[in-house]
Amino acid sequence: MYGGGYIFDEPNGKQLREEQLHDDPEKLAAFEDRIARGEKIEPGDWMPAEYRRQLIRLIEQHAHSEIIGALPEGTWITRAPGFKRKLALIAKVQDEIGHGQLLYNAAETLGKSREAMINDLLSGKSKYSNVFNYPAKTWADVTVIGFLIDAAAIVNQVANAKGSYGPYCRALERICYEESFHLKQGHDAFIELATGTPEQKAMLQDALNRWWQPIMHFFGPPDKTSQHSEKLMQWKVKMASNDEMRNQFLDSYVPKIWELGLTLPDPLLRKNTATGRWEYSDPDWNEFFRVINGGGPCNAERLQVRKWAEEEGRWVRKALMNPAERRSLPVA
Amino acid sequence: MSNESLDPRVNRLKLGDPSAVIKVEEGENWNVYEVFHQEKRGAHHEHVGCVHAPDPQLALVFAKEQFARRKKCVNLWVVRSADILAFDVEDEDMFANNLEKNYRDASGFKVMEKINKFKQSK
Numbered sequence: 001m002y003g004g005g006y007i008f009d010e011p012n013g014k015q016l017r018e019e020q021l022h023d024d025p026e027k028l029a030a031f032e033d034r035i036a037r038g039e040k041i042e043p044g045d046w047m048p049a050e051y052r053r054q055l056i057r058l059i060e061q062h063a064h065s066e067i068i069g070a071l072p073e074g075t076w077i078t079r080a081p082g083f084k085r086k087l088a089l090i091a092k093v094q095d096e097i098g099h100g101q102l103l104y105n106a107a108e109t110l111g112k113s114r115e116a117m118i119n120d121l122l123s124g125k126s127k128y129s130n131v132f133n134y135p136a137k138t139w140a141d142v143t144v145i146g147f148l149i150d151a152a153a154i155v156n157q158v159a160n161a162k163g164s165y166g167p168y169c170r171a172l173e174r175i176c177y178e179e180s181f182h183l184k185q186g187h188d189a190f191i192e193l194a195t196g197t198p199e200q201k202a203m204l205q206d207a208l209n210r211w212w213q214p215i216m217h218f219f220g221p222p223d224k225t226s227q228h229s230e231k232l233m234q235w236k237v238k239m240a241s242n243d244e245m246r247n248q249f250l251d252s253y254v255p256k257i258w259e260l261g262l263t264l265p266d267p268l269l270r271k272n273t274a275t276g277r278w279e280y281s282d283p284d285w286n287e288f289f290r291v292i293n294g295g296g297p298c299n300a301e302r303l304q305v306r307k308w309a310e311e312e313g314r315w316v317r318k319a320l321m322n323p324a325e326r327r328s329l330p331v332a
Numbered sequence: 333m334s335n336e337s338l339d340p341r342v343n344r345l346k347l348g349d350p351s352a353v354i355k356v357e358e359g360e361n362w363n364v365y366e367v368f369h370q371e372k373r374g375a376h377h378e379h380v381g382c383v384h385a386p387d388p389q390l391a392l393v394f395a396k397e398q399f400a401r402r403k404k405c406v407n408l409w410v411v412r413s414a415d416i417l418a419f420d421v422e423d424e425d426m427f428a429n430n431l432e433k434n435y436r437d438a439s440g441f442k443v444m445e446k447i448n449k450f451k452q453s454k
């Protein structure tokens with residue numbers, strides 16, 4: 001049911017109800033103790049309004065990213081080289097749509113309907129991962145996405161799977177299991193080009209050069225500029241800082257790129273052996289904000305395709321509709 | 333955005349006005365069903381997640397697609413989320429175990445002690 005005490009956001013973003021704006025300090029303390037002890041929070045449990053709001057925002061945007069992320073790769077299914085690559089790409093794209101479904105369900109347990117989330121995506125109010133606003137121009141782009149974008153997503157998802165909200169953790173457990181296949185098939189296709197003909201190597205190097213900045217943007221702005229995330233860390237909504245995750249990604253994957261004789265378009269990129277941390281040139285953060293706010297090469301097309309799918313699929317949804325069904329929220 | 337997409341399928345769609353407002357009505361994405369997965373014959377069905385579906389038959393079809401496309405599965409159950417009855421999480425303390433419950437437990441009965449005592453007494 002959508003009634004009851006757990007609705008944060010009325011469909012399409014009406015305001016918080018007045019009584020939810022003021023958390024009971026005793027309940028808040030008990031809630032924070034539970035999280036500190038490593039307990040998971042479940043849908044029916046008491047939680048601060050801000051925890052609910054931040055989780056909805058996080059899980060919803062994660063869901064949108066899975067769905068939109070399937071578009072640039074889905075494009076390439078018919079053109080993937082060879083039968084095995086086609087099968088693997090179909091399986092991967094289907095997994096990503098499945099991840100979107102799992103995550104929408106997890107967000108729905110917090111009281112926001114799936115329709116409200118879809119509407120917020122289509123209106124541009126709710127964001128998705130910025131990397132998917134760039135085009136996949138060649139087959140090499142698909143291998144860079146499958147290897148490195150999925151690798152970056154795994155760093156993020158493995159961290160979030162240790163978070164405090166039960167339904168999100170359970171969804172991520174299943175997602176991470178499937179991501180290991182995505183990473184492996186991407187790495188395999190990437191290596192094939194890197195060790196192939198001079199044309200294949202050049203195509204891959206070109207794709208890497210174009211994708212490097214979006215990949216550096218992937219984990220978000222540097223810690224020194226991002227706003228107050230201490231509360232979110234304490235509540236185990238955010239599990240690692242942007243810079244920590246970026247560093248972890250660089251540490252695991254830059255050596256795997258360099259060992260294949262490829263280069264990365266950043267002369268400052270190196271591991272500082274004294275600190276153990278990676279150093280790099282700051283990517284252009286103005287470009288990041290320009291693209292996330294609608295100015296990227298593919299923002300309009302991505303949303304147009306989603307709108308088309310909603311509109312063209314509507315008659316099917318309506319034809320199957322059973323008027324006797326009563327809507328309810330997922331239980332867990 | 334340029335009108336030409338890199339995706340030939342997208343070009344064939346002749347997509348409409350990008351500024352058009354599309355609104356999905358509440359309830360358009362159907363109802364929610366909980367899914368239970370049986371890994372092998374003889375095992376329990378375990379809860380694995382949910383699907384949206386207009387009726388139980390299609391919920392089964394979607395559940396197969398979503399939860400049985402890779403790992404082993406021999407059967408699935410679906411049930412409307414609304415039809416699940418559960419205790420209120422606030423009442424969790426009623427499950428707390430009284431420590432004096434070894435009369436319910438195999439370990440609460442020491443037969444060997446009694447047998448040994450009996451044998452020694454002979």
Ligand SMILES: [Fe+2]
Nearest residue numbers: 066095096099
């Ligand atoms: Fe995914």
Ligand SMILES: [Fe+2]
Nearest residue numbers: 096150179182
């Ligand atoms: Fe993936």
